[in-house]
Amino acid sequence: MIYTAAEIKQADATAFRQGMPADVLMERAASAVAARLTFRPRSSVLVICGAGNNGGDGWVVARESAQRGCDVFVYAPFGEPKSSEGERHAAYARRFVTIVEEPRDADYVVDALFGVGFRGPVTGKARDVITWMREQSAPVMAIDVPSGVPSDEASEFDGHAVKADTTFSLHGYKRSAFLTQTAPYYGTVEMVDIGLSHKSEWRVLTESDFDRGLLERDPYGHKNRYGHGCLIGGSRHLIGAPFLAARAALRTGIGLLDLAIPSEAHIMASSLPEAMYYGIDELPDKTYAATAIGPGLVDDERSDRLWQTVSRQSKPLIVDAGALTTEHLAAEGPLTLTPHPGEFARLTGRSVAEIEADRFRIASDFARQHGIHLILKGTHTLIVKPDGTGAVNTIQAAVLSKGGSGDVLTGMLLALWARTDRIDTESSPNEQAVLWHALAAQAASRQMHPASVLATDVIEAIGRI
Numbered sequence: 001m002i003y004t005a006a007e008i009k010q011a012d013a014t015a016f017r018q019g020m021p022a023d024v025l026m027e028r029a030a031s032a033v034a035a036r037l038t039f040r041p042r043s044s045v046l047v048i049c050g051a052g053n054n055g056g057d058g059w060v061v062a063r064e065s066a067q068r069g070c071d072v073f074v075y076a077p078f079g080e081p082k083s084s085e086g087e088r089h090a091a092y093a094r095r096f097v098t099i100v101e102e103p104r105d106a107d108y109v110v111d112a113l114f115g116v117g118f119r120g121p122v123t124g125k126a127r128d129v130i131t132w133m134r135e136q137s138a139p140v141m142a143i144d145v146p147s148g149v150p151s152d153e154a155s156e157f158d159g160h161a162v163k164a165d166t167t168f169s170l171h172g173y174k175r176s177a178f179l180t181q182t183a184p185y186y187g188t189v190e191m192v193d194i195g196l197s198h199k200s201e202w203r204v205l206t207e208s209d210f211d212r213g214l215l216e217r218d219p220y221g222h223k224n225r226y227g228h229g230c231l232i233g234g235s236r237h238l239i240g241a242p243f244l245a246a247r248a249a250l251r252t253g254i255g256l257l258d259l260a261i262p263s264e265a266h267i268m269a270s271s272l273p274e275a276m277y278y279g280i281d282e283l284p285d286k287t288y289a290a291t292a293i294g295p296g297l298v299d300d301e302r303s304d305r306l307w308q309t310v311s312r313q314s315k316p317l318i319v320d321a322g323a324l325t326t327e328h329l330a331a332e333g334p335l336t337l338t339p340h341p342g343e344f345a346r347l348t349g350r351s352v353a354e355i356e357a358d359r360f361r362i363a364s365d366f367a368r369q370h371g372i373h374l375i376l377k378g379t380h381t382l383i384v385k386p387d388g389t390g391a392v393n394t395i396q397a398a399v400l401s402k403g404g405s406g407d408v409l410t411g412m413l414l415a416l417w418a419r420t421d422r423i424d425t426e427s428s429p430n431e432q433a434v435l436w437h438a439l440a441a442q443a444a445s446r447q448m449h450p451a452s453v454l455a456t457d458v459i460e461a462i463g464r465i
């Protein structure tokens, strides 16, 4: 689960209302962190505590680490914690630790300066303390958030923050753990459940969320059961894109595939004999299980005419690349848009930097506003539902930053949305396609150097995960 600072405050408030005392919650959270800190016996630890509750957590960690036999120093540049629970924990911890007036060398540094209550930018003394932490060669363990990193969005982030080796994220992930500008500051993220009730708009997808049942084939199944899809794309200079998408759809298991491409692209038909071919202006008058439009398409009058036809079918429609325009935001059936940040910038009229700094909120608002499914691609691809809730893919696949990757994903989406046997089930075709795509990319990069992996290699690895 992923939480905003406001959602965490709300969960906190609910717990207090229900009778959980604030100092017990703090003890519980920080003890859970302390139990996970693997300090060598008798090592020296410097805990840097701020004046908020993140600092309060720091005092508890300091005390517990001392009780476990470490030589603990606390540096509190802004004095005692302001909250009564933080103050109480600090008063008790003082019996076990050494207070220092300046930061000092230690085997480990615990960063408890700022947590989710931080509001940027960092100035003055805080800036100096963060600079000092950045200069240490000792491992830095951050409590909740690396200090200086905003928790929800990075529009004002100037890069001056603690670079943690490990961050112990309380309650759940923060959005900034998945933003390009801030994610690298977290180091390894360890989740610490502190027993608050979980209610969030965003989920985290890992390999265990991939539904391997999608790879199974019913020995009595007919090809129609796996769907008849239509893929529309290609233009004079972009002939390869629809073929990549089509091949990916077939490798993902689609039952039947019609490919509507410009006549000049038909010379490539022999490279994919499994598909059936149509001219881009002569779409057969059929209702498909699902349709994908866009790979290699250019935005012109012809694409507008095509849009008129496909958007009227009350079946799933996937829109990518050349078909991603502000005129194509409504259709009869479920609509999935698959922009990368540049395309999403054009759709929303914002800059790429703005989108990257606040992608969760902007993607969620856009999906809700238009009532569509949205896949906002990136290192951590977001998969958003029409109600604005969503999930983030955490399977890393650096090889996907190459031309053709998006076309492959579109083909996989088409195949999964066309699965008439699964479409009514709970598992979202969009989430599954993004996971499968990333797993295939990982499989391809196990077979050759990642720098050499092509989109076609990812397609060939779809069945090798």
Ligand SMILES: NC(=O)C1=CN([C@@H]2O[C@H](COP(=O)(O)OP(=O)(O)OC[C@H]3O[C@@H](n4cnc5c(N)ncnc54)[C@H](O)[C@@H]3O)[C@@H](O)[C@H]2O)[C@@H](O)CC1
Pocket (backbone or CB within 6 Å): 008, 009, 011, 012, 025, 026, 029, 050, 051, 052, 053, 054, 055, 056, 057, 082, 113, 114, 115, 116, 117, 118, 119, 120, 121, 122, 123, 126, 143, 144, 145, 170, 171, 194, 196
């Ligand atoms: N529900 C939870 O998740 C729990 C959270 N706790 C801790 O409480 C933290 C949140 O505590 P708070 O809301 O008190 O906030 P923080 O401790 O994160 O930060 C607030 C403090 O930082 C100062 N500050 C903020 N921005 C600054 C800036 N730019 N320059 C200088 N000073 C700045 C504020 O004046 C205040 O003293 C969490 O991150 C977590 O560590 C735990 O103690 C207990 C349970």
Ligand SMILES: [K+]
Pocket (backbone or CB within 6 Å): 054, 111, 112, 113, 114, 115, 142, 143, 144, 145, 146, 147
């Ligand atoms: K911190």
